[in-house]
Amino acid sequence: MSAPGPLDLPAVLSALAEQRPVFHSEADFQHALAWAIRERHPNMKVRLEYAVTLDGKRGHVDIRLDDADGPKVVELKYWTRELDLIVDDEEYRLREHGREPLARYDLWRDIARIERLIDDKLVGGGHIVALTNVQGYWNAGRPGTIDEGLRIHEGHVVHGSLSLSPKAKPGTTKGREKPIELRGSYVTRWRPYSQPAEVPGGEFRYLLLDVGAGLRAS
Template sequence: MAELIGRRAVFHSEADFQHAFAWTLHSMQPSTEVRLEVRQAGGERVDLLCCGPQGRTAIEFKYFTSRWDGTDPVIGEQFRLREHAADDLARRNFIFDVARLEGLCAADPTLTNGFAIILTNHQPLWAPPSRPRLTRDQHFRIHEGRTLTGTLRWGTEGSYYMDNERNLIGRYTLAWNDYTRLEGVNGQFRWLGVGIRVPR
């Protein structure tokens, strides 16, 4: 991600982010084979599979944006980012990635580890709630300093939606990183990465 910052300040879409990340990784480590949208046993696809001398790593990406219009100062390209709605679904889907990567790593002995990444300019994703209150996605919060572990349930007491429940094997304390700060409203981008390594 540190290398990518010097090449691209912003991306048109999640697919654009994935491609730029894969391109940068391969240019840094030519011995690492990178493949996008790799089908796994059971029919699931992994956004990026990296194969090198150290083993195989599965990476999942999320790119959630607030509206921003401007120019990438690195490459001089014009961007018009759209507003994504539903913060709760962005949080949920990121944690779904973490849980899915745990499952893939546990099931496939050739998969050394996994990594879930979200890049966003949507400040409520990394900021702790301004006041404590019960929400249906309270177990799925991903703000700075939060620890994810154990059973995460969607809903409130007596009204849980079981299809969204996830059980995490690992324990992950979340630390957000600055990506870039561009001109205008919603110009600050930050990223969060969660590394997954399941005990054998």
């Protein structure tokens, strides 16, 4: 068996969008993306829910793979607004995800975690893929919100210490009180994924962040 080439996630996602323009859940997205990676890179080892340990704490990453550059991890996010539609005779009923501030915090926390995995030489690189039909993620939004420092809108540059605003209610930030410390520098660029319906919420875009590149840019 020949060695696997480098992972080409944009090409994988472009091909996946042709077959699966929408998903029922994050788990559905995870399994479909892993299958699409194997289809494009048949010699690549791909694992789901791979166990990792940091600071003595056991956890898991969504996808772990081995490409030409060594082991990599991919963490996924699938944020939706309510939408009912039928695609290729399959019915989808997407629920309202809501709580955008917490979702942004969790994304950057995953980035910091992948940075640590790279620093500890447990993996050679990693990516975050966030897929959504919620325009509030790729649009700038109004100032003064509790997650202003965690924004991921188009073209935003993110680095350093990130946290939810002290103005946030304690119940809102439970489990997310600790600031996130990023070593890398990241520019958030959104790409079109699909538009399975000409209705509000019918357009999907994705954010792809390369953690290794972010660390090299810092």
